[in-house]
Amino acid sequence: MSPRRISDSALQRLSHYLRFLEAFEDEGRETISSEDLAERGGTTSAQVRKDLSHFGSFGKRGLGYPVPELRARLAGILGVGRQWDVALVGAGKLGAALYAYDGFRRRGFHVVAVFDDDPRKIGRRWGQLEVEDVATLGASVRAKGVEIGIVVTPADAAQDVAEAMVAAGITAILNFAPRKLVLPESVTLRDVNLAIELEALCFALTHEGWIVGR
Amino acid sequence: MSPRRISDSALQRLSHYLRFLEAFEDEGRETISSEDLAERGGTTSAQVRKDLSHFGSFGKRGLGYPVPELRARLAGILGVGRQWDVALVGAGKLGAALYAYDGFRRRGFHVVAVFDDDPRKIGRRWGQLEVEDVATLGASVRAKGVEIGIVVTPADAAQDVAEAMVAAGITAILNFAPRKLVLPESVTLRDVNLAIELEALCFALTHEGWIVGR
DNA sequence: CGAAGCTTGTGAAAACAATCACAAACTCTG
């Protein structure tokens, strides 16, 4: 298909559109204009159309987009709808919260393995899972064919864990550890760094008058 | 001072630099070049210099940047070092994990109030705090002079909670609820949307060959 | 002290992303 590149912000907007479309579909709405989607998403109609045009043309001029079709198409593009198996490393509080987080399950993300290196945690039951020794990550992840890894360890363990994931065939990692991971280009890595988010808030608080872009 | 605008990505990079500088200072290193900082941060030396130049010029040509000074200066810029009081709304698992998250405390973020609307949770002890009724948020937040709010509620409660925060004088909000909040321009808002992060991973997995920009 | 060697700070250029603006294509109405 056409170009081979999409900006991160465009991708995030697509996720938002999908959520709005789901709501519209529940309301039984049949079609929707780029204008309406834009309003909900805090953007412009031209932006919506550009974003969608990366993947084809789904709308009818004069009418708008058919809600169910566009929702299905977007879901397909974003990989929502099928089930994704996830391995979680770090059986701490944050790991437990993510494990229990309903939003994940509802979106098709299934945690199929939990690892830790703390002997007191290894062997504990988490729902129908049992916390495994991180030393066995390679074998376990391979056996289960997991594709996505979530790193919720302290900073100093994160790099090793991520490398073990990559060695075990995982190619997409979501990292919550407050540290920059260095991984092969071929691995898709996203960071959720809570301290950085808060620091950005503080910056705004201490620099009134400054604009934090985008 | 000079311009009045900084891009979000530049701000995030500054947070990273700060972390690296702290590590370098612990190692007793006296000076560091933009090149070294760039290598650690996965960027380029020119980018580092541009980022820093927003706030003045801290380096010495031929030598690099003095590590302790630059660290102190960056910490000041990002508001690290002083204590920030935080109010947390949503006494669920994720809220509890954030409350206990050591990275926050270490960076000066102190949760001084926790709210929920569930009668079974209200009144419970969390460390030295007690979960308060979200109905009393306004008075409590005002009394404590809280500046930062964290929303960890389900999606449908988030907007109301955020508005209550704003009404109580909070001007910086970190939102974990999977929903777009509409707030006055004057409020600084940042979103952490876990589903969107995972969807971006899935996108990369299903669209091999595509590049997700920046 | 003068020359060689680094490294910064910053205009200028390039790459990238958002917005504009409009022809083309559809619907709806009478």
Place this chain on the structure above:
DNA sequence: CAGAGTTTGTGATTGTTTTCACAAGCTTCG
């Protein structure tokens, strides 16, 4: 079925961020 009214898809434009490239300034060493 023709004309009025919408709304898409997209080239052109504008704006923003990153990268380039180099003069200027500092250090070190003979």
